[in-house]
Amino acid sequence: MRIFPKVFKTAMEKAQLPLSEMARVAGVSARQIRYWEKKGYITSHQAQKNQNHKFNFFSLLKVMEIKEFLDEGYTLQAAVEKQRERQNILRSVRRLINERLLGVEEVAACQEGVEINLGPLDNDETKVVVAQIKAGQPVKLILKKHQPID
DNA sequence: GTTCTGACA
DNA sequence: TGTCAGTA
Structure with a gap:
């Protein structure tokens, strides 16, 4: 039994969210999204030069988490670091679940x-x-x- | 009208 | 980070 079915991961990776949607849903400015991408905090796919950036669902989650830490008063750099820590912890939790529930x-x-x-x-x-x-x-x-x- | 990019503040 | 200009 997979707790997180592959089809979910695939769907989240295949999602093609335009930058404007990312900004609207996460409650940040388009300028911020572009800046964070330039800094390497998030990644996007751009079919061609000067064409619209497309983000997958994981990027959206990342942006929402960074935004959450920003709202708590952290600097952008600190917020990104906190988000990475959370991501690592969640990875460990997921590994624990996958290992421990094998007998399910x-x-x-x-x-x-x-x-x-x-x-x-x-x-x-x-x-x-x-x-x-x-x-x-x-x-x-x-x-x-x-x-x-x- | 919308998005991208670079530049200024 | 906001905003404006010039593009595509």
């Missing part, structure tokens, strides 16, 4: 919900952490005896 397909679906294998404990590999999810109830984390496949 092998999970036995019980009557009212599902169990997700979150992998072995770091300090006791004879046990695995299992999340029990039932509709309308808080998620329960329990320990189960590790049963290695083979």
